[in-house]
Amino acid sequence: MEKKAELVIKNATELLTCRDDSPDLIGLVKNGWVAADGGKIIAAGGAESVEPLISGSTQVIDASGKVVAPGFVDSHTHVVFGGGRVGEYFARIGKLSQEEIKRRGIKTGILTTLELTREHSLEELYDETALRVRDMIISGTTTVESKSGYGLDRDTELKQLEVNRLLEKRLPVSVVSTFLGGHGWPSDMDKGKYMDFLINEMIPFVGGSGLAEFCDAWCDEGYYTAQECGLILEAGIKSGMKPKLHEGGYSYIGGAEVAADLKAVSADHLNYDPRKSLRRLAEAGTVGAPLPGIDFAVRHERPFDPAPMIEEGLELAIATNCCPGCWCTSMPFIIILACRNHGMSSERAIRAATIGGAKALARQDSIGSIEPGKDADIQIWNLDRHEDIAYHYTTNPVETVIKGGRIAAANARK
Numbered sequence: 427m428e429k430k431a432e433l434v435i436k437n438a439t440e441l442l443t444c445r446d447d448s449p450d451l452i453g454l455v456k457n458g459w460v461a462a463d464g465g466k467i468i469a470a471g472g473a474e475s476v477e478p479l480i481s482g483s484t485q486v487i488d489a490s491g492k493v494v495a496p497g498f499v500d501s502h503t504h505v506v507f508g509g510g511r512v513g514e515y516f517a518r519i520g521k522l523s524q525e526e527i528k529r530r531g532i533k534t535g536i537l538t539t540l541e542l543t544r545e546h547s548l549e550e551l552y553d554e555t556a557l558r559v560r561d562m563i564i565s566g567t568t569t570v571e572s573k574s575g576y577g578l579d580r581d582t583e584l585k586q587l588e589v590n591r592l593l594e595k596r597l598p599v600s601v602v603s604t605f606l607g608g609h610g611w612p613s614d615m616d617k618g619k620y621m622d623f624l625i626n627e628m629i630p631f632v633g634g635s636g637l638a639e640f641c642d643a644w645c646d647e648g649y650y651t652a653q654e655c656g657l658i659l660e661a662g663i664k665s666g667m668k669p670k671l672h673e674g675g676y677s678y679i680g681g682a683e684v685a686a687d688l689k690a691v692s693a694d695h696l697n698y699d700p701r702k703s704l705r706r707l708a709e710a711g712t713v714g715a716p717l718p719g720i721d722f723a724v725r726h727e728r729p730f731d732p733a734p735m736i737e738e739g740l741e742l743a744i745a746t747n748c749c750p751g752c753w754c755t756s757m758p759f760i761i762i763l764a765c766r767n768h769g770m771s772s773e774r775a776i777r778a779a780t781i782g783g784a785k786a787l788a789r790q791d792s793i794g795s796i797e798p799g800k801d802a803d804i805q806i807w808n809l810d811r812h813e814d815i816a817y818h819y820t821t822n823p824v825e826t827v828i829k830g831g832r833i834a835a836a837n838a839r840k
């Protein structure tokens with residue numbers, strides 16, 4: 427007897443499968459149907475392939491007048507942090523001078539967040555982070571990457587990675603954990619000494635703990651050089667962690683070459699990367715992950731330009747980059763920015779927020795699109811055409827979020 431589905435979504439005005447090989451980038455099916463069972467998608471397409479899978483016990487959701495899409499894959503965040511930096515945000519909006527910021531005692535930068543994150547207990551850090559991750563889930567995110575990097579000491583880095591583990595355990599979301607010990611270095615240690623600690627102690631320890639899947643570093647003027655990033659990422663690879671790299675965000679110092687040489691899974695930011703470096707990334711199969719949220723939050727003087735990336739054949743991912751400098755939990759907002767501020771088409775942005783994000787996390791075999799065999803991570807938008815996700819501002823368009831075949835959020839606006 428043919429297996430019946432536990433869950434069927436029927437009559438979607440638009441089903442966006444976001445299959446990797448879609449010529450239209452989003453795999454649009456009109457009047458689309460999806461069936462899920464055992465947490466996996468078992469059929470997707472027209473009524474003819476799905477309707478026979480309905481039995482008396484199947485939960486059926488009518489999506490007429492709505493868009494059905496894969497859950498968002500938010501592939502770059504620093505969501506685990508203590509406190510916030512609203513004072514710094516308004517100091518920058520008000521264009522306060524460094525002296526004035528100092529005079530008013532406004533705390534700024536990563537080292538401020540480092541202090542607060544170190545001071546938070548594990549449960550305090552979890553509680554603050556879980557509020558943000560819940561906001562992500564109701565905005566359609568079903569997988570979120572989360573980096574450490576606000577401790578830069580052994581205990582706090584491990585505390586951040588432990589929060590990642592708890593988030594996945596307690597909330598209906600997959601959390602992909604990244605060790606970002608190469609985010610900077612503590613003020614009481616010089617860079618060389620910290621790198622020695624990072625490469626010879628922390629990275630082997632974190633790799634062995636199984637608490638992180640990726641190892642990441644920040645390649646930019648004032649942070650780590652391309653050569654230093656190479657050493658950090660190589661140590662990560664040796665300890666079983668796949669490489670990712672922040673590079674080209676505020677200067678270009680050769681990060682893309684290192685990312686390409688090491689076949690990094692993604693290279694993120696890319697504001698200053700020259701075209702030949704973008705080509706190298708594309709040839710290496712590295713995903714380009716430009717970050718519309720941070721360009722907006724800091725009013726970047728050189729917002730990323732997706733056009734040369736697309737022309738060079740780079741697969742793109744877009745992400746919230748949720749952090750104290752860019753308090754964004756909404757992938758729909760990121761899609762709006764990618765289109766309005768950076769000239770992406772809605773199809774390009776939706777792809778970059780789904781299958782593109784999955785590729786930036788090396789999880790394209792299990793998530794990022796709606797096709798048989800993949801996890802049943804699905805969302806329903808209260809919109810009747812996909813372009814509206816980039817056009818209707820401010821109202822959360824996400825009505826229902828399904829994680830592994832189960833309803834994770836239903837904000838139903840009837």
Ligand SMILES: [Zn+2]
Pocket residue numbers: 502503504672747
């Ligand atoms: Zn980042």
